[in-house]
Amino acid sequence: MAAPKKGRRSPGAHGKPGRSLILILLVLGGLTGGMFLSGHTTPRLGIDLAGGTSITLEAKNQPGKADAINPTNMKTAVGIIERRVNGLGVSEAEVQTQGDRHIIANIPRGTNEKQAREQVGTTAKLAFRPVLTYAPSTPQPQPSPSKPGGEKGEQGEQGDKGDKAEQGEKGDQGRAVTDDLRAAPADEDKPSPKPDQTKPPTTPPQQQQPPGVTPELAKKLQKIQCNTKEQRAKASEQAAATEPDEPIAACDAKQRLKYVLGPVGVDGKNVTDAKAQFDQQRGQWIVTMSFDDKGSKAFGDTTGELAKKQQPQNQFAIALDGEVVSAPSVNQRLTANAEISGSFTQESAEELGNILSYGALPLTFEESDVTTVTAALGSDQLQAGLIAGAIGLALVIIYLVAYYRGLSLIAILSLLVSAVLTYTLMSLLGPAIGFALNLPAVCGAIVAIGITADSFIVYFERIRDEIREGRTLRPAVERGWPRARRTILVSDFVSFLAAAVLFIVTVGKVQGFAFTLGLTTLLDVVVVFFFTKPLMTVLARGKFFSSGHPWSGLDPTRLGAKPPLRRGRRSYAVSTDPKEA
Known part of the structure; x- marks a missing residue:
């Protein structure tokens, strides 16, 4: 076989292995640093391990x-x-x-x-409560010039821009903060009046203390915070525990607003039906709802009183488990049928319709x-899984050292890099996407040890085959890489495809096994391409490996190598040992 010409690299040559090694070391450092900076230094444990x-x-x-x-x-x-x-x-x-x-x-x-x-699984408490006053959860530099949620700098400007205010923290509702509650077409005797444009007082509501807001309620409104999920959860828990005939201080479910709400005007169980509809005339999504006889009377009495009041006391808040999901304004007395209009999207209209129609949960559950699972049992399972993984890793290392000798150093370092990448990613994926390490996921990580070790063995055997053909180490490293690379990619693709199919068609804890198997398979490709191959290229230039030291694992004599190939001659001799296709 003709030798490569001078100035031309042999197929698959790795020109600058140092760059790849530096790159993966930087990635390792970045992931490790991110793990410590985020405070999540251990993977999130699933319920079967944490209890x-x-x-x-x-x-x-x-x-x-x-x-x-x-x-x-x-x-x-x-x-x-x-x-x-x-x-x-x-x-x-x-x-x-x-x-x-x-x-x-x-x-x-x-x-x-x-x-x-x-x-x-139980039906939540849904209630309609009149709004007594409101305030931004975070103090604002200027009072609101319009309806709740129109604060500049936090929810956008009023007017046309106010339609975007409902996006708040989630940004996916696309609904105005204050919707309009009016009679449905079948229940109207005359056109609905225009929304009340009376401006609210220029002083913050909690300082003004409107009618019905006692100093005690004003103090509650000032005390509660609705900026974080934990704060809103605490406030809604306290509000849900309050008796129906008592006022409450509540948070808005989508924005950083807080309300003082009066006693329950209409109970959610009196809603007979509610659904999202697209109004062709106005070109927007609306939510229609109807009440039973008891609810219709209570709804009519309450809305009749609210329609006489000024903003914001003409609003009727819909509270779910003590949290305000909508607070439409009322401009006329309503009875059995009503509709809520605003800048709804189809998704937000259907969500509100479900909440109203089914009394919180859209379905009945049993x-x-x-x-x-006790913590002790979870700890025992985790300990057993780690012991099994340690035993498997130890057996793999013993085999590599006994069979490949010096080459085992490259394999062990590659396994260490793969382990660090896997651990840091699992720690970071917990808070990022909610990944939890359960027992099947631990099994997937253990199986990945064999998959990763198999990739090293494929490459090492390709190099040893080239040495048996009479080539020196450096050409053998580069000529063996293309064939090894092809085999590794095919093998890892099959493993990743199996993991992907398993993840899609299964549910529950088995998905943890599939996710971990797929993740470690991808990391195997990264480690082999950016660490194992470059490191092998660098070490092949050293005397220990290039000279064929007996403990290098690449001793030509032990491998039964042929005489060195000469330039200009093509060898057609066939080895007696079968070769891999």
């Missing part, structure tokens, strides 16, 4: 609503259940769908199980399974 309670809820069909079990309603239910769990002061709880009719709520240890079971 806690797992509650499985099954959605049930309701009479007359056979098609109620659908992805939209299941998504709404997950959001409401998650909000309730957070209201218990639970951190790092998981609420997710399983299949098309099950929801699993995994609540870590440290939570009252009885209280959690009472909160999860507990199908409740599992309690």
Whole structure:
């Protein structure tokens, strides 16, 4: 075989291995630094390792609503259940769908199980309460010039720009902060009057103390904060525990606003139907709702009183578990049928319609399974998994040292780099995407040890094959890489494809195994390309490996190498040992 011409690199040559090594070391340093700076220095543990309670809820069909079990309603239910769990002061709880009719709520240890079971899956408290006053949760430099939520610098300007204010923290609702509550077309005897444009007082509501706001309520309004999820959860828990005939201080679910609300005017259970509709005349989404006889009377009496008042006391807040989900203004007396209009998107209109129609949860759920995992059991499982992983890693290292000798140093360093990458990514993915390390995920990491070691073995055997053909080490390293690279990529692609299919078609804890297997498979490609191959290229230039030291694992004599190939001659001799295709 003709030797490569001078000035031309052999196929697959790695021109500047130092750059690749520096790059991966920088990535390692960045991920490690990010892990310590974020404060999440350990992976988030799943319920089977950390201990806690797992509650499985099954959605049930309701009479007359056979098609109620659908992805939209299941998504709404997950959001409401998650909000309730957070209201218990639970951190790092998981609420997710399983299949098309099950929801699993995994609540870590440290939570009252009885209280959690009472909160999860039960119909929440939905009530209509009149707004007495409001205030921004964070003090503003200037008072609001218009309706609640129009504060400049936090929710945007009033007028046309105010339609974007509802986006608040989430930015996905696309609904005005103060909607209009008016009679539905079938219930109107005359056109609805224009919304009241009377400007509110120039002093902050909590300082002015409007009618109905006692000094005690003003102090509550000033005290509560609604800036973070934890603060809103605490405020809603206190408000939900208040009796219906007492006023409350409550947070807005989407914005940094807080309200003082009067006693319950209409109970949520009196809503007979509510749904999102697209108004063709106005070209916008609206929410229509209707009440039973008792609710219709109470709704008419309350809206009649509110219509006589000025902003913001003409608003009727819809409170879900003590948290305001909407606060439309009222300009006329309404009875059995009404509609809420504003800058709704289809998604936000359907969400509000679900909340109103089904009394918070859009579906009826029953507990199908409740599992309690003790912290001791989770600790034992984790310890057993780590011991199994350590034994497997030790056996792999013993095999590499015994068979590959000096080459085992490269394999061990590569395994160490892969382990650091895996650990830091798992620690960072916990707060980023909610990844939790459960027992199947630990099994996936253990399986990944064999997959990663297999890639090194493929490359080492390609190099040894080239040395058996009579080539020196440096050409053997570069000529063996293209064939090894192709084999490694095919093998890792099959493993990643299996992990992806498993992740898509399975649910629950098995997804943890599939996710970890897929992640470690991708990291195997990164480590082999950016660390193992460049490091092998660098070490091949050293005397220990290039001279074929007996302990290098590349001794030509031990490998049964042929005489060195000469220039200008093509060897056609066939080795007696079978070679890999």
